[in-house]
Amino acid sequence: MFFASPLVYAGASSSDEFSETELEAGLVANAMYDLAKEDEEIGALAEEVNTASSSSSSGEGSDNDSASDGSAELDASIAVAQQQAQQQAPDGPQARGGKAGKGKKKKKGVRFELKKLFKMGKRQKAANSRRAVPSRAVPPRKKPIKTRRADTNVISLSLGSLADGVTLATGEAIRCSQCSAYFSAVSQVTPNDADADDEDDDLVGVWNCEFCGTGNEVELARPEIPTANSVDYVVSGMTVASDARESNVVFCVDTSGSMCVTTEVSGKVKLKGQDRRNKEFAELRSFGDGSNQFLRGQSRNTTYISRLQCMQAAVETQIETLAATEPAVRAGLVTFASDVKVVGDAAAAEHTIAGDHLDDYDHCLSAAAELPLGAPVVDSAPALRAKLDALSEEGQTALGPALVTAVGMAAQRPGSEVIVCTDGRANIGVGSISDAPTEAEEDETTAFYERVGLYAREAGVTVNVITIDGTDCSVENLGIVTDATSGTVDVVDPLELTSNFSSILAEPPVATAVEIVFLLHKGLRFREDDVAADSNILTRTIGNVKASSDVTFQYSVRRDFLDALTEDASVPFQVQIHYTKLNGMKCVRVITQSKTVTHSRAAAEADADVAVLGLNAVQHSAKFVNEGDYTQARAYSHANSHLLSRISTTEQSKRQFVAWVHNAAAVDDLARNEQASEHAAGLFLSDSDDEAADVTVRMSKKAHKKKMRSRARKDKSSAVMYQQKAVSKASFM
Numbered sequence: 001m002f003f004a005s006p007l008v009y010a011g012a013s014s015s016d017e018f019s020e021t022e023l024e025a026g027l028v029a030n031a032m033y034d035l036a037k038e039d040e041e042i043g044a045l046a047e048e049v050n051t052a053s054s055s056s057s058s059g060e061g062s063d064n065d066s067a068s069d070g071s072a073e074l075d076a077s078i079a080v081a082q083q084q085a086q087q088q089a090p091d092g093p094q095a096r097g098g099k100a101g102k103g104k105k106k107k108k109g110v111r112f113e114l115k116k117l118f119k120m121g122k123r124q125k126a127a128n129s130r131r132a133v134p135s136r137a138v139p140p141r142k143k144p145i146k147t148r149r150a151d152t153n154v155i156s157l158s159l160g161s162l163a164d165g166v167t168l169a170t171g172e173a174i175r176c177s178q179c180s181a182y183f184s185a186v187s188q189v190t191p192n193d194a195d196a197d198d199e200d201d202d203l204v205g206v207w208n209c210e211f212c213g214t215g216n217e218v219e220l221a222r223p224e225i226p227t228a229n230s231v232d233y234v235v236s237g238m239t240v241a242s243d244a245r246e247s248n249v250v251f252c253v254d255t256s257g258s259m260c261v262t263t264e265v266s267g268k269v270k271l272k273g274q275d276r277r278n279k280e281f282a283e284l285r286s287f288g289d290g291s292n293q294f295l296r297g298q299s300r301n302t303t304y305i306s307r308l309q310c311m312q313a314a315v316e317t318q319i320e321t322l323a324a325t326e327p328a329v330r331a332g333l334v335t336f337a338s339d340v341k342v343v344g345d346a347a348a349a350e351h352t353i354a355g356d357h358l359d360d361y362d363h364c365l366s367a368a369a370e371l372p373l374g375a376p377v378v379d380s381a382p383a384l385r386a387k388l389d390a391l392s393e394e395g396q397t398a399l400g401p402a403l404v405t406a407v408g409m410a411a412q413r414p415g416s417e418v419i420v421c422t423d424g425r426a427n428i429g430v431g432s433i434s435d436a437p438t439e440a441e442e443d444e445t446t447a448f449y450e451r452v453g454l455y456a457r458e459a460g461v462t463v464n465v466i467t468i469d470g471t472d473c474s475v476e477n478l479g480i481v482t483d484a485t486s487g488t489v490d491v492v493d494p495l496e497l498t499s500n501f502s503s504i505l506a507e508p509p510v511a512t513a514v515e516i517v518f519l520l521h522k523g524l525r526f527r528e529d530d531v532a533a534d535s536n537i538l539t540r541t542i543g544n545v546k547a548s549s550d551v552t553f554q555y556s557v558r559r560d561f562l563d564a565l566t567e568d569a570s571v572p573f574q575v576q577i578h579y580t581k582l583n584g585m586k587c588v589r590v591i592t593q594s595k596t597v598t599h600s601r602a603a604a605e606a607d608a609d610v611a612v613l614g615l616n617a618v619q620h621s622a623k624f625v626n627e628g629d630y631t632q633a634r635a636y637s638h639a640n641s642h643l644l645s646r647i648s649t650t651e652q653s654k655r656q657f658v659a660w661v662h663n664a665a666a667v668d669d670l671a672r673n674e675q676a677s678e679h680a681a682g683l684f685l686s687d688s689d690d691e692a693a694d695v696t697v698r699m700s701k702k703a704h705k706k707k708m709r710s711r712a713r714k715d716k717s718s719a720v721m722y723q724q725k726a727v728s729k730a731s732f733m
Contacts, residue, residue: 433477
């Protein structure tokens with residue numbers, strides 16, 4: 001449990017206001033202006049960049065001339081954010097699917113990174129100022145955009161630490177009869193016998209719960225009194241005797257007709273399945289004069305690689321790596337086109353799901369049980385490779401039925417993973433998406449993907465999705481499943497499939513069935529959408545977690561406690577993490593800490609953690625985008641820019657600020673560009689509707705806006721949104 005500040009800020013809440021003009025300048029430009037204003041040295045650096053830009057702006061090809069309608073900034077921000085996430089990954093060989101790294105590249109100086117951001121900000125600002133105004137533009141807001149002023153009352157929880165050992169509690173847990181808080185190292189007991197100070201005597205007395213104040217009679221043997229801030233309680237024992245991972249990895253791959261689309265690669269490349277394809281091409285040429293057909297001037301030294309061939313190579317590479325590094329893992333294969341082929345581990349004859357069965361959710365789920373993954377990958381690899389080599393492209397895209405089947409196959413063992421690779425949206429069977437769906441059809445589609453996600457999460461299955469760049473796969477809907485299961489979603493070039501498969505398998509789950517119960521002192525409250533107003537207790541279901549799984553929480557002091565919580569008062573925090581280890585052992589990890597209260601914003605910000613605050617800002621901005629509130633997402637990022645620029649005073653914090661700008665800009669750019677697209681299309685979804693006085697009207701309009709924006713969001717924007725919702729703290733270090 002990481003606190004953004006060692007002090008709890010107990011000041012009255014206030015707001016920041018932004019005009020649409022300020023937001024349209026772009027997050028990068030405004031963030032760098034904020035930083036330059038706070039730091040004299042960086043201000044001089046900004047002036048240096050401005051002077052250099054001015055001297056070169058007279059000729060063609062200057063920064064301003066290179067500005068476009070803003071879409072380039074989105075792609076650039078995505079690329080930088082993804083590159084940083086990869087560079088910030090832990091050192092050492094990847095656990096699965098990857099090769100040992102060559103070591104981290106030497107970091108550029110923070111001054112170099114800041115100069116790059118100043119230049120990016122200038123280009124972004126110029127691009128936004130030159131953006132064409134749609135002929136039917138939405139009238140500008142008359143009122144400024146308000147958002148809560150950012151403060152340091154933020155907590156980050158690194159769920160990947162569940163893989164680490166902590167103190168194992170002895171004896172049974174003692175819990176408050178009112179709020180269910182655990183007795184911990186910060187708890188105090190008033191002994192019934194004031195003279196009972198012998199360390200051999202049991203501690204008998206009243207524990208006044210530090211969270212709700214309820215008196216609880218307790219009797220504790222001295223060795224059972226918790227002394228560590230983090231303690232594990234065992235609920236039930238192991239169900240798996242071996243420590244070796246025996247989970248399932250199911251590859252769910254698209255073999256529809258569009259997977260034959262090729263990418264030109266320079267040189268002659270030997271590909272999987274090329275002998276079979278050469279034979280097919282020879283048969284086709286036999287209908288003509290038998291010669292190869294090239295255009296004038298076209299290079300003969302090229303190879304055309306299809307999407308399916310890229311996928312075959314990527315999956316085969318992962319199977320070979322798993323066989324070498326984690327031979328006990330079970331690997332399975334499900335393919336889909338106009339029907340679904342359930343290959344399993346290729347030990348038995350494959351099963352085909354076709355016709356009306358494609359519309360039957362339960363049939364697809366039960367079909368997976370007919371081919372259990374019994375053989376470890378070290379034994380099944382040769383047969384699976386042969387099945388992969390024999391794949392060919394044809395037909396439609398039964399993605400929905402295949403997804404259900406793959407999840408059912410993976411669910412045979414908790415802690416398993418599904419990797420879906422597709423280049424098109426589902427268009428046959430359950431989960432299919434029509435080009436012009438009715439509202440009822442949209443609701444049915446959303447309900448289907450929510451159902452799959454919930455089933456997978458409860459079964460301890462992580463679902464990951466890889467789609468092909470330049471295609472329409474409805475990442476918005478597929479992301480519902482990955483979001484629910486702590487999986488990943490990405491839009492990639494087909495030639496990069498192997499590296500993306502590797503990065504997914506390099507980070508397997510470390511725990512399943514994770515649920516968080518978070519308790520605050522009764523004078524505090526959570527500021528989260530999934531918590532009732534003024535509540536100091538939060539419950540959240542997470543599901544599977546990986547080493548990089550981080551979640552953040554915002555809290556504040558209740559108004560009626562602003563005076564009661566005096567300067568230097570102490571308030572407790574406790575998180576109870578219910579989880580299942582990969583060996584089947586069920587545990588509850590209880591982490592309890594106390595923090596000191598301050599009424600001074602400056603004191604709270606003095607030792608603030610930029611990484612924790614930046615992580616929280618990006619995750620919550622992405623959540624606003626997911627809810628369809630683009631303006632609030634952007635305003636929230638800009639408000640955090642004011643705070644982060646103030647506290648970025650050291651070399652390390654400035655580097656973390658740079659990382660935050662890159663990640664936050666990806667969210668800000670997608671929100672701005674999606675708004676511009678919808679305005680240009682005449683889809684007027686004004687965020688000022690959220691200010692309606694009537695609560696029912698306001699909620700109805702927000703729900704409608706969320707649905708319309710979800711439907712309109714492009715695959716790349718959806719991918720960025722889901723990626724930034726799940727961004728980890730490592731991206732800011």
